[in-house]
Amino acid sequence: MIPGSWEMENGRKILHAPSHSLVAHLSDREINAAIIEACRQGDRDAFRALYDIYKDQVYSISLYFFHGDQAAASDVTQHVFLKLMTGIGRFRGDAEFSTWLYRLVVNACMDAARRRKPAAEISDRHLEMFAAPDSQEEAYARRQMASSVRAGVSALPPKFRIAVLLRHFEDLSYEQMAKILGCSMGTVASRLSRGHKILAERLKGLME
Amino acid sequence: MKIFTRHVSRELAAYFDGELMRPTAAKVERHIGQCALCQAEYQQVQRGMAMVEQLPSVVAPDEIWQSIDVTLNAEPREKQIWQWALAATAVLVLVGIAYWRAGLGSGAQWDVVRLDGRPVVGAKYISGTGKIAPGEWMETDSSSRAGIKIGDIGSVEVEPNTRVRVVTAKPGEHRLALARGEIRAKISAPPRLFFVDTAAGTAVDLGCEYSLDTDENGTGLLRVTKGWVSFQWKGLESLVPAGASCHIRSRIGPGIPYFDDAPEALKQALAQGGDAALSTILGESRIRDTLTLWHLLSRVNPNERERVYDRIAALTPVPAGVSREQALRLDQETLKHWKEELAWTW
Numbered sequence: 072m073i074p075g076s077w078e079m080e081n082g083r084k085i086l087h088a089p090s091h092s093l094v095a096h097l098s099d100r101e102i103n104a105a106i107i108e109a110c111r112q113g114d115r116d117a118f119r120a121l122y123d124i125y126k127d128q129v130y131s132i133s134l135y136f137f138h139g140d141q142a143a144a145s146d147v148t149q150h151v152f153l154k155l156m157t158g159i160g161r162f163r164g165d166a167e168f169s170t171w172l173y174r175l176v177v178n179a180c181m182d183a184a185r186r187r188k189p190a191a192e193i194s195d196r197h198l199e200m201f202a203a204p205d206s207q208e209e210a211y212a213r214r215q216m217a218s219s220v221r222a223g224v225s226a227l228p229p230k231f232r233i234a235v236l237l238r239h240f241e242d243l244s245y246e247q248m249a250k251i252l253g254c255s256m257g258t259v260a261s262r263l264s265r266g267h268k269i270l271a272e273r274l275k276g277l278m279e
Numbered sequence: 280m281k282i283f284t285r286h287v288s289r290e291l292a293a294y295f296d297g298e299l300m301r302p303t304a305a306k307v308e309r310h311i312g313q314c315a316l317c318q319a320e321y322q323q324v325q326r327g328m329a330m331v332e333q334l335p336s337v338v339a340p341d342e343i344w345q346s347i348d349v350t351l352n353a354e355p356r357e358k359q360i361w362q363w364a365l366a367a368t369a370v371l372v373l374v375g376i377a378y379w380r381a382g383l384g385s386g387a388q389w390d391v392v393r394l395d396g397r398p399v400v401g402a403k404y405i406s407g408t409g410k411i412a413p414g415e416w417m418e419t420d421s422s423s424r425a426g427i428k429i430g431d432i433g434s435v436e437v438e439p440n441t442r443v444r445v446v447t448a449k450p451g452e453h454r455l456a457l458a459r460g461e462i463r464a465k466i467s468a469p470p471r472l473f474f475v476d477t478a479a480g481t482a483v484d485l486g487c488e489y490s491l492d493t494d495e496n497g498t499g500l501l502r503v504t505k506g507w508v509s510f511q512w513k514g515l516e517s518l519v520p521a522g523a524s525c526h527i528r529s530r531i532g533p534g535i536p537y538f539d540d541a542p543e544a545l546k547q548a549l550a551q552g553g554d555a556a557l558s559t560i561l562g563e564s565r566i567r568d569t570l571t572l573w574h575l576l577s578r579v580n581p582n583e584r585e586r587v588y589d590r591i592a593a594l595t596p597v598p599a600g601v602s603r604e605q606a607l608r609l610d611q612e613t614l615k616h617w618k619e620e621l622a623w624t625w
Binding site: 221270 | 288289290291292293296298320323324326327328330331332333334335336337338339342343344346347350351504521522566595596621623624
């Protein structure tokens with residue numbers, strides 16, 4: 072079981088928290104109540120627990136969004152969690168915590184993307200530098216596949232790219248994604264359809 | 280039924296993910312069964328989704344938490360310093376009085392550096408590096424540029440033909456007065472520590488990078504490249520995020536901010552004003568231009584306000600907690616909440 076991963080149980084989302092954390096098997100809404108209240112009171116352990124649960128998802132989305140640029144992904148991850156900690160007093164609890172968190176992620180990514188020069192948009196060299204830890208042990212074909220997909224995702228327009236990454240790394244409903252992305256559910260559906268279609272067209276032959 | 284005589288490209292991902300209502304899903308399924316084009320596209324979407332499944336989750340480096348921890352630890356130390364400072368109030372008051380008497384009550388000196396030409400501080404040319412104290416003016420001619428280090432929080436580049444004065448140089452308030460010309464500020468600090476006064480109002484840093492130019496009458500432009508800037512004049516405020524600009528004018532204050540990539544027609548209409556202009560602004564605005572529309576809400580008459588509200592509502596769903604009535608009444612809490620929600624698209 073991977074710490075921080077999700078599983079469905081009786082129709083409810085169950086979180087596999089890190090072993091040292093006190094938040095094992097809490098639903099997203101229960102995290103709001105238990106952990107966020109502790110974070111509000113300045114409980115550093117609670118914040119660390121929250122960080123441990125979400126850090127890899129936030130970092131992965133940022134990393135793939137920024138074409139394998141580890142520095143940019145680290146900056147976004149740090150920025151998001153600092154903003155989360157300093158702003159947690161304003162979190163009203165009337166939305167899922169993950170909706171709020173991923174809004175911060177999307178905002179940070181899109182904001183940073185606007186500031187980046189177009190030349191920095193695609194870098195295959197960067198993509199080669201962040202192969203998954205176990206990629207050395209995988210077959211050549213599998214590595215090639217993952218590498219090609221990373222490059223393909225990186226080449227998607229930012230709004231399609233972030234939607235595709237949110238769908239992949241978080242088990243979010245379209246309604247949640249619409250709230251996160253600030254658009255309608257129809258727009259979410261459209262961006263996901265077009266994003267995945269573009270990807271398949273560009274990587275034609277890869278999975279045949 | 281009629282709607283599904285068209286292709287269903289937009290719905291394919293939602294259909295695959297089980298996000299469509301049952302009747303809609305059934306119609307999409309029927310259409311895919313009859314339409315070779317949509318069937319092929321559906322297979323492409325599925326292939327694309329299968330490809331993305333190849334992307335593994337990446338473990339965040341430990342250094343990220345270490346950086347966060349260091350930043351969070353800095354806060355209690357600051358609190359301790361303030362507690363210590365309060366305990367030493369009597370001493371500070373005496374020191375403060377001495378500073379005021381010495382004419383240095385507005386803080387310490389800042390480092391300056393010549394970038395081009397012959398910038399002047401007071402009556403002295405800066406040939407390499409120098410200092411500037413509160414109350415002193417820096418002036419550049421058409422071929423001069425200079426840099427000012429703003430305490431520990433950032434720097435300002437002073438462009439040619441600029442006249443700028445240091446007003447306050449204290450840890451809690453760093454303030455310049457820009458009489459004319461252009462400055463480029465890069466500030467890395469908590470919000471509301473750096474201010475630039477102009478004849479049209481005050482630019483308040485909210486953690487950002489920006490350029491600000493003005494003529495001697497106070498007419499100019501604020502352009503933000505990173506973070507946010509608030510421009511304020513007599514209770515009127517424009518919030519300008521990265522990628523947006525805002526015109527400023529004396530006795531009018533900040534104009535309506537707009538994104539630099541907004542449609543040209545929208546930007547021209549903003550400059551013109553009037554009824555026809557409002558129609559153009561509303562017609563041309565994109566979701567992102569709700570930045571402009573949100574600011575317009577409180578600056579147009581009640582009839583026009585309804586049109587602005589309707590346009591924002593048409594561009595992006597009105598969030599819970601925002602009602603039409605409250606928004607049209609310009610209820611401050613409602614507008615603030617709405618702005619926070621809209622800001623995710625800015």
